[in-house]
Amino acid sequence: MKDKLILKDKTFVPYIKNEDIEKAIDAVALRIENDYKDAKDIPIMLCVLNGSVMFCAELMKRIEIPLEFSSIRLASYEGTTSTGVTRKVLGLTTAIKNRSVIVVEDIVDTGKTIVDLYNLLIEAGARDVKICTMLLKPEVYKRDLKLDYVGMEISNKFIVGFGLDYDQLGRNYKDIYILEGE
Ligand code: IMP
Ligand code: MG
DSSP states (O other), X not given: OOSOEEETTEEEEEEEOHXXXXXXXXXXXXXXXXXXXXXXXXXXXXXXXXXXXXXXXXXXXXXXSOOEEEEEEEEEEEOSSTTOEEEEEEOOOSOOTTOEEEXXXXXXXXXXXXXXXXXXXXXXXXXXXXXXXXXXXXXXXXXXXXXXXEEEEOOSOOEEBTTBOBTTBSTTOSSEEEETTO
């Protein structure tokens, strides 16, 4: 782990060691494997790009039951009306009608992304949708949607690493770093 991570104009310092992230992933993987090992339908593990790519890969390596993989990318943009930010879906590559889906997210903050995605999957006809997130900021998350699998809870601070970015940078580091001074 580096003492300091400088990404553009910001400095980040060590926060969560890779070893601890891996332990959290072991625990989540075990729970998912147990919950789905006797399932009649093969689940689809849905990786929410780009942030979840590292987490999803690590998770899948640990789950030794048949499953399918798919990915989705969400892009936010300013709406043309004053209603604010809307989320748009780019490329759901697998038909999910009547399927059982496990959404794999890097982090849940306000929950807007995950709630929008959940609704979208239900509208697209998914039979069952479970949410799996590596990290959760419980101080910020105030939605009713149940988060089925949570790797770790963290405080309301800005972090990078293990898939998470600051302005697209920092995703490749295997440890998690926090903004200096936080
Ligand atoms: P939400 O819609 O507010 O829950 O935000 C979720 C998305 O915001 C995540 O998928 C991340 O892409 C991003 N995000 C939230 N917190 C952080 C952070 O601390 N570092 C980097 N990205 C974050
Ligand atoms: Mg994300």
